[in-house]
Amino acid sequence: MIYTSIRFNNDKVIFDRKEFIELLRFLIKQHNIIEYYLLEENGSYLMVDDTGQIFIFQVYDDNIVDYLSDIALEEGLSKSIVTDLKNRNKILFYFDMDNKELPDTKYWKNYLKSPQIIEIDHKKYYYYFEKYSLPISKSIIFNKFINDQI
Numbered sequence: 001m002i003y004t005s006i007r008f009n010n011d012k013v014i015f016d017r018k019e020f021i022e023l024l025r026f027l028i029k030q031h032n033i034i035e036y037y038l039l040e041e042n043g044s045y046l047m048v049d050d051t052g053q054i055f056i057f058q059v060y061d062d063n064i065v066d067y068l069s070d071i072a073l074e075e076g077l078s079k080s081i082v083t084d085l086k087n088r089n090k091i092l093f094y095f096d097m098d099n100k101e102l103p104d105t106k107y108w109k110n111y112l113k114s115p116q117i118i119e120i121d122h123k124k125y126y127y128y129f130e131k132y133s134l135p136i137s138k139s140i141i142f143n144k145f146i147n148d149q150i
Contacts, residue, residue, distance in 0.1 A: 014043050014059070017120045027057060027129060039095075043125070046132070054132040056095045059125055060115075068092050075105040084112060091115045093128040 014020045020043060027033065027047070033055070035048040043059035069085040084090035090112040094103055103111060115126035 013041065014120050014125065019118055019120045020125075023118055023127075024057075031055060031129075043127075044095075055129060056132045057127065057129045058093050058095065059127045060091060061123065061125055065091055065126060071102070071105065072108065077105055077108060081109060081112065088115065088117075088124075088126060091126050091128070093130070095132065097132075 032050045033047045034050050037046045045057045047055040072082045072085050092111050093113045094111040113128050118125050
């Protein structure tokens with residue numbers, strides 16, 4: 001599914017852009033990332049460090065943020081939330097491994113975070129990098145799996 005989307009929307013893909021590659025390399029080095037898996041065609045990844053800690057790196061473009069702003073407005077969320085989204089002061093960064101849907105809007109305030117910004121090809125992209133709370137016992141880290149097999 002992701003591959004098909006990337007193939008047909010190649011003009012929107014940022015994976016091969018120098019700025020994105022540099023950011024990804026920086027995060028990998030700074031956090032000792034040894035595994036990473038593409039989650040979405042917009043450049044979001046699930047990452048694993050050398051201790052097995054899981055991180056989520058989410059990337060949104062203006063279209064996604066506008067969509068979230070429209071939902072907030074339509075659902076009657078507070079003026080401050082709508083304003084923060086429209087002005088890009090806060091962005092809804094949410095990830096649930098078991099559920100691909102957005103959280104109920106009544107909980108959005110819990111997931112609004114200040115984004116970092118990267119400019120690629122004269123377009124702004126908003127990203128957030130955070131630890132993901134998943135019990136280590138529920139995760140299978142490829143590196144550990146391979147080492148246990150030897």
